[in-house]
Amino acid sequence: MHDLAYVAAGYVATGVAVGGYRWRLAVRLRRARQYVATATGRGRG
Amino acid sequence: MRRFYRLLSALGTVRAQRILGWATWLGLLVTAVVALAVVPADADQGDVQRLMYVHVPAAWVAFLSFGVVFLASVGYLKTGRIHWDRIAVSSAEIGVVFCALTIVLGSLWGRPVWGTWWTWDPRLTTTALLLLIYAGYLSLRKVADSPARRARWSAVIGVVGFIDVPIVHMSVVWWRSLHQEPTVLRPGAPTIAGSMLATLLLAFLVFSVAYGYLMAVRLRVGRLEERGAVPVSAPRARRPQPAVAPAGGVTNA
Numbered sequence: 001m002h003d004l005a006y007v008a009a010g011y012v013a014t015g016v017a018v019g020g021y022r023w024r025l026a027v028r029l030r031r032a033r034q035y036v037a038t039a040t041g042r043g044r045g
Numbered sequence: 046m047r048r049f050y051r052l053l054s055a056l057g058t059v060r061a062q063r064i065l066g067w068a069t070w071l072g073l074l075v076t077a078v079v080a081l082a083v084v085p086a087d088a089d090q091g092d093v094q095r096l097m098y099v100h101v102p103a104a105w106v107a108f109l110s111f112g113v114v115f116l117a118s119v120g121y122l123k124t125g126r127i128h129w130d131r132i133a134v135s136s137a138e139i140g141v142v143f144c145a146l147t148i149v150l151g152s153l154w155g156r157p158v159w160g161t162w163w164t165w166d167p168r169l170t171t172t173a174l175l176l177l178i179y180a181g182y183l184s185l186r187k188v189a190d191s192p193a194r195r196a197r198w199s200a201v202i203g204v205v206g207f208i209d210v211p212i213v214h215m216s217v218v219w220w221r222s223l224h225q226e227p228t229v230l231r232p233g234a235p236t237i238a239g240s241m242l243a244t245l246l247l248a249f250l251v252f253s254v255a256y257g258y259l260m261a262v263r264l265r266v267g268r269l270e271e272r273g274a275v276p277v278s279a280p281r282a283r284r285p286q287p288a289v290a291p292a293g294g295v296t297n298a
Contacts, residue, residue, distance in 0.1 A: 003092045017142055
């Protein structure tokens with residue numbers, strides 16, 4: 001594999017790690033808001 | 046300690062998160078452009094050395110995260126206040142992500158330079174151990190049977206586990222290692238060219254902002270999850286259930 005392919009893979013992996021974790025947190029945040037809203041019978045938490 | 050908590054609380058505002066979010070994504074983009082297209086390639090290793098600008102800052106964020114876990118764990122053991130536990134678990138999660146990323150990036154760098162994806166070198170082995178310690182920390186939280194016990198066990202691991210961080214850093218000095226010695230965080234002046242050092246410092250700054258951003262969002266998630274549900278480790282029968290739970294429910298860390 002060419003050197004640049006390793007570099008590209010590394011930068012993509014970094015983007016995927018940060019973006020993927022942020023996306024996962026967004027999913028959890030949405031679920032938690034729904035859950036709080038349902039549990040308290042009020043609007044968004 | 047109180048100032049440390051106030052600083053973390055300040056990150057929790059929506060406005061702070063929005064600013065940190067923009068700074069993170071813009072900063073990562075600028076760092077990538079500078080690292081890939083502006084700063085010259087290394088004379089010995091060529092282009093593959095450009096991985097340094099993500100590998101080293103990722104390791105720094107992992108260390109920073111575990112340092113915060115350590116401080117928050119001490120805070121919990123000293124005061125018994127649950128917000129320290131929330132800070133510790135939030136930081137541990139981020140630390141695990143960046144520690145795993147560090148290992149992946151090191152592997153991608155090692156293959157063309159050392160000729161292997163992985164070797165049981167002291168630096169690599171102690172870093173893998175660090176990942177296992179904090180992955181274990183997160184797993185343990187799912188089996189503890191009461192929130193107080195969960196927080197206490199976690200805090201003990203958060204304090205004891207941190208011992209591995211200086212060992213990872215010093216491993217290349219203490220033992221014969223394939224991995225290069227520290228070039229920035231070392232006694233005396235850094236041993237890399239000025240433009241490379243400037244790019245590396247930019248990457249350190251951007252990755253630190255990214256940590257602050259992810260921490261702010263994760264703390265918000267933690268607060269909401271605690272408000273919406275009794276922690277997941279409590280026995281199911283004792284949990285107060287909402288009238289209609291959303292599909293999938295909430296997974297507390």
